[in-house]
Amino acid sequence: VDDVINVSGHRMGTAEVESALVAHPKVAEAAVVGAPHDIKGQGIYAYVTLMNGVEATEDLRKELVKWVRTEIGPIASPDLIQWAPGLPKTRSGKIM
16 A cells, blocks of 8 residues: 555645544544545545544544645545544554
8 A cells, every 4th residue: 555645636645644633632543545536536535443432423524524624735635534443453553
């Protein structure tokens, strides 16, 4: 998986979007990958694990997209957010 995605001609590091998502108080961890997009070439697909006790809702999904737009800019808005109960990690604890 590439650490840089090309969204509408803009090269963007996945770590930048992941950091913005994790900065939200309801997000425990996040992983971002590029996904094929008919118009933009690549879209932003985010896997998000929420803090304990936080419910995954459509309102929270919209809030996270708005959060990333504010933190980085509109070009970094996730096209799809998938709720994940946990993300796969290496033995050292790094998200794969």
